[in-house]
Amino acid sequence: xxxxxxxxxxxxxGVLFTGYxxxxxxDLGVGALHLLARNxxxxxxxxxxxxxxxxxxxxxxxxxxxxLFAAFPxxxxxxxxxxxxxxxxxxxxxxxxxxxxxxxxxxxxPAWRRTWDxxxxxxxxxxxxxxxxxxxxxxxxxxxxxxxxxAGTFLGLLHPYALLVGVTTVALFMMHGAIYLVLKTEGxxxxxxxxxxxNAIIFFIICYATTTMATLLYVPHMVEIFREHPALFxxxxxxxxxVANIPREIHHGNDFRAFLSSCAAMAALMALFGLGMFPHIxxxxxxxxxxxxxxxxxxSQKTLGIxxxxxxxxxxxxxxxxxxxxxxxxxxxxxxxxxx
Amino acid sequence: xxxLLLARIQFAWTVAFHYIxxxxxxxxxxxxxxxxxxxxxxxxxxxxxxxxxWVRIFGLVFAVGVASGIVMEFQFGTNWSTYSRYVGDVFxxxxxxxxxxxxxxxxxxxAVLLFGWDRVSPKMHFLSTVMVSLGSIFSAVWIIVANSxxxxxxxxxxxxxxxxxxxxxxxxxxxxxxxxxxxRLVHVLIAAVLTGAFFVLSVSAFYLLKGRHVEFAKASLRxxxxxxxxxxxxxxxxxxxxxxxxxxxxxxKLAAFEGIFPEKVERAPLRLFGWVDxxxxxxxxxxxxxxxxxxxxxxxSARAVTGLDAFPPGDRPPVNLVFQSYHAMVxxxxxxxxxxxLTALYLRGGKLFxxxxxxxxLVVSVVLPHLANQLGWLSAEVGRQPWIVYGLLxxxxxxxxVVSAGQTLTSLILFTLVYLLLFALFILLLDHKIKEGPVExxxxxxxxxx
Numbered sequence: 001x002x003x004x005x006x007x008x009x010x011x012x013x014g015v016l017f018t019g020y021x022x023x024x025x026x027d028l029g030v031g032a033l034h035l036l037a038r039n040x041x042x043x044x045x046x047x048x049x050x051x052x053x054x055x056x057x058x059x060x061x062x063x064x065x066x067x068l069f070a071a072f073p074x075x076x077x078x079x080x081x082x083x084x085x086x087x088x089x090x091x092x093x094x095x096x097x098x099x100x101x102x103x104x105x106x107x108x109x110p111a112w113r114r115t116w117d118x119x120x121x122x123x124x125x126x127x128x129x130x131x132x133x134x135x136x137x138x139x140x141x142x143x144x145x146x147x148x149x150x151a152g153t154f155l156g157l158l159h160p161y162a163l164l165v166g167v168t169t170v171a172l173f174m175m176h177g178a179i180y181l182v183l184k185t186e187g188x189x190x191x192x193x194x195x196x197x198x199n200a201i202i203f204f205i206i207c208y209a210t211t212t213m214a215t216l217l218y219v220p221h222m223v224e225i226f227r228e229h230p231a232l233f234x235x236x237x238x239x240x241x242x243v244a245n246i247p248r249e250i251h252h253g254n255d256f257r258a259f260l261s262s263c264a265a266m267a268a269l270m271a272l273f274g275l276g277m278f279p280h281i282x283x284x285x286x287x288x289x290x291x292x293x294x295x296x297x298x299x300s301q302k303t304l305g306i307x308x309x310x311x312x313x314x315x316x317x318x319x320x321x322x323x324x325x326x327x328x329x330x331x332x333x334x335x336x337x338x339x340x
Numbered sequence: 341x342x343x344l345l346l347a348r349i350q351f352a353w354t355v356a357f358h359y360i361x362x363x364x365x366x367x368x369x370x371x372x373x374x375x376x377x378x379x380x381x382x383x384x385x386x387x388x389x390x391x392x393x394w395v396r397i398f399g400l401v402f403a404v405g406v407a408s409g410i411v412m413e414f415q416f417g418t419n420w421s422t423y424s425r426y427v428g429d430v431f432x433x434x435x436x437x438x439x440x441x442x443x444x445x446x447x448x449x450x451a452v453l454l455f456g457w458d459r460v461s462p463k464m465h466f467l468s469t470v471m472v473s474l475g476s477i478f479s480a481v482w483i484i485v486a487n488s489x490x491x492x493x494x495x496x497x498x499x500x501x502x503x504x505x506x507x508x509x510x511x512x513x514x515x516x517x518x519x520x521x522x523x524r525l526v527h528v529l530i531a532a533v534l535t536g537a538f539f540v541l542s543v544s545a546f547y548l549l550k551g552r553h554v555e556f557a558k559a560s561l562r563x564x565x566x567x568x569x570x571x572x573x574x575x576x577x578x579x580x581x582x583x584x585x586x587x588x589x590x591x592x593k594l595a596a597f598e599g600i601f602p603e604k605v606e607r608a609p610l611r612l613f614g615w616v617d618x619x620x621x622x623x624x625x626x627x628x629x630x631x632x633x634x635x636x637x638x639x640x641s642a643r644a645v646t647g648l649d650a651f652p653p654g655d656r657p658p659v660n661l662v663f664q665s666y667h668a669m670v671x672x673x674x675x676x677x678x679x680x681x682l683t684a685l686y687l688r689g690g691k692l693f694x695x696x697x698x699x700x701x702l703v704v705s706v707v708l709p710h711l712a713n714q715l716g717w718l719s720a721e722v723g724r725q726p727w728i729v730y731g732l733l734x735x736x737x738x739x740x741x742v743v744s745a746g747q748t749l750t751s752l753i754l755f756t757l758v759y760l761l762l763f764a765l766f767i768l769l770l771d772h773k774i775k776e777g778p779v780e781x782x783x784x785x786x787x788x789x790x
Contacts, residue, residue, distance in 0.1 A: 052451035055406060059447045062413050063439030069417065070436040073428020080417025080424075081740035087418055088751040091411050092758060098407040099762060102400070106769055147503065149421070149742050299429040300499075300508040307433055314440030321448035328452060328459055338455050 005304040009071040010278070010294040012311055016067050018270040020060035022176075022263050023322075027054040029177020031097060031124020032170060033196070034117060040110075042189060043117055045333050047101060047340045049184040052329045054101065056322065058094065063318075070307050074148050074297035075281045079134070082142065082150025086130055086157055093127035096120075105340045125170055132169025136162030139215070139222055139277065141285020148292060161214055168207035172269070175200035176262045179246065183255040186332045197250050197258070201243070208243075215276075221283065222276035232275055239268035344739045346748040347419040350755060352721075354411050356714055357759045361405030363713055366480060366529065367536015367567075368398050369473035374563055376466050386559055391469075392457075393556075393778035394540070399454045400773065404766050406447070408759070413439075419748065423728055423738035429508045430496050430515055431486050438482035446475030477529065484525040485516050490729050491720070492589040494518040498732075507732065519589050523582040524720075530578055531716065533571040534676060535709040540564035541683070542706035543774055545699040553777050558693070565687065568680040575673050580636060586723075587637040590730055591646040592655060593723035596662040598633055599623040600647040608633040608645035613667055616660035623663075657725040666719035672712040679705055 027050040037043045050057075069076040080087055096119050104116035140161050143151040178196045185193060215222050226232050242265035249258035277283070281297055284290040298304065372394055379387035413435065416424050424432075452460055452468035460468070495514025496507045509515055541564045547557035587594045595601075598611055601621040610633040614626025631641030638645075648656050683702065686692035692699070728735040 052455045055403075056444065056447040056451065058406070058410070059439065059443040062410055062443055063436065065413050065417075066432065066436035066439040069424065069428055070432030073424050073432055076417045076428065076432070077421035077424040077740075080414055081419070081421035081743050084418055084740075084743050084747050085750070087414060088754065091414060092754065094410055095407045095758060095762070098403060099765065102403045103765055103769065106772065148425070151742075299432065303429045303433055303509050306509065306512050307436060310433070310437050310440060314437075314444075318440060318444045321444050325448045325451050328456055336458070338457060 005301055006294045006298050009304055013067050013071055014274045016060060016064035018267055020064050021270055022266050023057035023060055025173045025266060026176045026180040027057055028124045028128045029173035030181060031120050032128060032174045033177055034121040044105060044335055045185060048335060049181060049333045051340050053325060056325060071299055071304060072281055072297045073299060075292050078148050078150055078282060078292060083134055085154045090127055090130040093123040096123040097127060128170045128173045129166040132166035133162045136165030138282055140219055141283035144284040144290045146290060161218060164211050164214055168211045171204040171207040175204045179259050179262050183259050184333050194250060198247055201246060225275055225278060235268055235271050239265055239272060242268060343743060343745040343748055344736055346745055346752055347739050350748060350752045351415060354755055358408040358412055359713060360710060361401050363532035363535035364401045364539060365405055366476045366532035368394060369476045370533060371536050371540055371563060372398060372469050373473050376469050380462060380466055386555060389556060389778045390560055395453055397773055400769055402450060404762060419740050419743060420738050421740040426506050426733055427729060429506060430489060434482045434486035438479055442475050442479035442482060446472055480528055481525060484528055485521055488521040488524050489515055489518050491724055492519040493729055493732055520585045523585050527578045527582050530571045530575045531713055533567050535713060537564045537568040537571060538706050538709050541568060541702050545702035548693055549696060549699050556778050565683055569684050572677040572680045584637055592651045592657060595646060595648045596657045596659045596723050597666045599659060599663045600645060601649055602647045603649040604644040605647055606644045607631040607642055616663045618659050657723050662719050662723045665715040669712045669715040669719060672708050676708055
């Protein structure tokens with residue numbers, strides 16, 4: 001394998017979507033857990049835990065989409081038009097989520113707040129599920145035509161393996177969100193949330209083990225590269241170690257380190273996914289010969305080069321903003337005059 | 341209805357809705373920089389109250405803008421996949437650059453703007469305001485680069501043939517600075533300033549009429565009026581420069597703007613208004629200034645302007661729609677100049693606050709820049725038809741082949757319902773915030789209530 005521009009961009013798009021999964025993952029997870037909060041004050045604490053950052057987190061998806069468009073326009077075109085109704089549903093999920101967060105605490109009536117609480121939670125779960133289902137389909141493979149267009153149907157996207165990956169994604173985000181909430185809360189609420197992390201980890205491990213079994217049995221092309229290069233198994237190992245470390249850190253009261261472990265686990269999971277797909281970006285099933293790869297779906301070398309310069313200038317800035325915003329808003333949530 | 345028409349309606353509807361918000365954030369963002377800058381300089385608490393109030397409004401506008409903007413980012417792929425494949429090499433880079441350079445800047449520092457009052461120093465907060473404003477301008481830069489490339493494509497070459505043809509970047513800077521980028525960017529930014537300024541004027545005039553927050557309203561109005569006068573006077577100059585680029589690079593669009601049919605028209609007239617009879621191929625009931633168009637475009641009233649007949653029938657845009665939206669935009673621009681100058685005159689004479697009729701006009705004038713924005717884009721985008729990339733790719737050939745009319749109709753109905761709901765909620769909360777006003781302690785009260 002040569003480290004050419006196409007491979008670099010495969011990696012960079014992967015990094016953007018990994019950033020999205022890690023960042024929006026915790027706020028989608030908080031949304032998924034939102035209705036488990038006991039009262040209005042707890043729900044406000046949940047909302048304000050993600051309040052200043054959820055919007056910036058979602059930008060990773062938008063930029064990931066833009067990078068995909070620029071670097072691999074055929075993937076952008078095929079996937080977005082092929083998954084049409086699923087994508088429109090995802091957009092509505094994200095819109096309703098944004099609206100629910102903004103509008104929920106703007107009026108005091110309980111009925112108003114309850115409506116937006118449900119909208120926030122349901123749209124978070126649906127968004128996470130759809131993202132997972134999309135990922136599951138890309139791994140399983142979708143029917144493609146010679147001209148790269150999608151040849152399947154909406155219902156065809158809802159097969160058991162894709163739904164399994166969807167549920168696993170929801171479980172992963174719930175685990176990640178629960179840890180984030182533990183990190184951002186204090187007092188009795190904090191103590192009550194700690195067992196949630198363990199429950200969420202168990203839910204995730206069950207889903208993850210099932211998905212792994214299904215992948216080994218039914219999606220052999222996703223594990224080929226690990227058979228060819230056994231050294232890559234270290235990524236899977238790191239993933240399990242990171243997950244196993246979470247309850248340990250929670251037990252010792254190291255909430256932040258538990259959160260970092262969870263981030264590391266998600267990064268390792270995305271790396272496993274990326275390695276499994278390589279060099280395909282969208283697998284064609286049946287007829288793997290029609291797959292979109294990082295070569296036949298890419299922009300010209302010139303554009304990939306220009307984009308690399310843009311990324312080299314922009315990504316350090318982005319990391320600096322992201323880190324400084326999270327630094328400014330570090331610490332436990334306190335409801336104040338500017339809160340949601 | 342066929343899939344193509346539905347996809348076009350959906351794009352037009354979602355982008356028109358989205359475009360209510362970005363000009364407000366760009367305009368309001370610049371005003372916020374001035375307001376907060378004056379606070380830092382004078383330490384006058386009035387400017388602080390002003391900044392805090394308009395930041396809260398800004399947050400609301402921004403949120404709806406983001407929610408409706410994500411749809412735009414994805415819609416090229418969902419409904420225009422052939423277009424995306426054809427132009428991805430060129431157009432995709434601009435969108436990616438917008439994400440990397442603009443969105444992160446905006447959304448990151450917006451958090452400090454909204455929630456960081458007690459967490460960062462006043463100077464750091466001001467820096468965040470500047471960054472958010474810059475971010476909103478960068479966003480406009482890259483979107484206008486992308487759209488201007490569709491209007492006046494440059495810096496590319498076409499590789500492949502037939503269905504496999506696609507445009508690839510030949511010279512990145514020619515793509516960025518294609519012939520219409522700079523003029524159109526200036527025009528859009530000035531329009532955004534007008535949108536923000538008239539919004540602030542409207543709310544301030546409302547307070548003055550009600551006799552509430554009078555000092556606050558007077559100070560806000562003064563700042564906004566300065567922007568309104570400068571921007572409304574600058575806009576015709578920018579529009580003129582932009583129209584000359586249209587004449588040179590998109591002559592069919594210019595001919596549609598002015599309803600010119602014959603192949604060559606010497607001493608081409610500038611129409612003030614009229615009704616285009618597309619069948620009869622003439623402009624009826626119009627008033628026009630002979631030779632004025634030739635003079636505006638070429639600086640020579642005798643020179644001939646190219647008419648629609650110079651283009652094959654399949655290459656002509658719809659004329660009356662483009663003509664009317666273009667002329668209505670210009671008329672609104674003139675009205676904004678008159679209104680800005682009149683308000684400034686009354687303010688100087690010390691009579692503005694005793695002239696309720698003028699304040700009432702200012703209250704409703706908030707819709708005028710929005711109308712002009714929408715009409716301007718309508719004439720620019722419909723005037724480009726039948727091309728999606730002028731002279732290169734037809735709109736009819738750009739749509740997603742695998743998305744059925746039924747699917748697009750479903751999403752169109754859903755977008756319509758969701759956006760109407762979103763707009764109703766936006767107005768409801770905006771109204772709530774405006775009626776609540778900039779009272780000191782209002783924020784605390786809100787926090788307590790919430």
